[in-house]
Ligand SMILES: Nc1ncnc2c1ncn2[C@@H]1O[C@H](COP(=O)(O)OP(=O)(O)O)[C@@H](O)[C@H]1O
């Protein structure tokens with residue numbers, strides 16, 4: 001297992017996928033449906049979620065920052081996650097809430113390991129090192145259910161362009177980078193098929209939302 005199952009009463013759900021795959025849309029849709037059914041739900045996103053983590057997010061996503069050392073980038077993500085878990089996620093899970101987070105460790109692995117070819121090219125040791133360091137930043141807290149919204153990055157970028165949003169520092173990395181990220185996500189989903197649900201992100205949002213809700217409700221009933 002890469003992420004230990006939480007011993008806390010809450011339920012931790014994440015959305016993953018390339019930029020423009022619909023994570024923000026589906027995070028909000030799932031939260032609203034669950035709230036309508038009486039669940040207490042907290043939504044958040046990474047990197048970010050607290051004032052300190054939002055400042056780290058600014059450094060990570062600012063195109064003006066240019067490139068940084070591979071390990072700097074990884075450690076900034078993990079620092080942001082440490083802050084997020086310690087000041088937001090842990091207490092919500094302790095209180096029995098459903099926490100839905102837009103990105104978590106799988107994004108770090110897909111972008112920083114697969115996208116960047118492991119920093120120095122050794123994917124296996126990069127995965128190991130990040131998973132170990134992630135334990136430090138999370139204390140073992142990780143999602144028990146993850147939806148991977150799989151989408152061709154070309155389509156994701158087109159959606160973002162349509163929304164007239166300026167690409168951030170990582171979105172500006174180009175298509176080959178994002179194709180490696182997508183393949184990385186798919187590999188992670190294969191390796192952890194009991195946790196990661198592969199969802200075809202190219203379908204209409206309401207169809208995806210229905211599938212995601214149904215799987216989440218089944219998961220909640222089984223707990
Ligand atoms: N299933 C979908 N089909 C078509 N467009 C979508 C879909 N899901 C989201 N979008 C649109 O694509 C853009 C990116 O969606 P968003 O949820 O912000 O993606 P992400 O958070 O993964 O980057 C938004 O303009 C959104 O309205």
Ligand SMILES: [Mg+2]
Pocket residue numbers: 023024025102
């Ligand atoms: Mg988003």
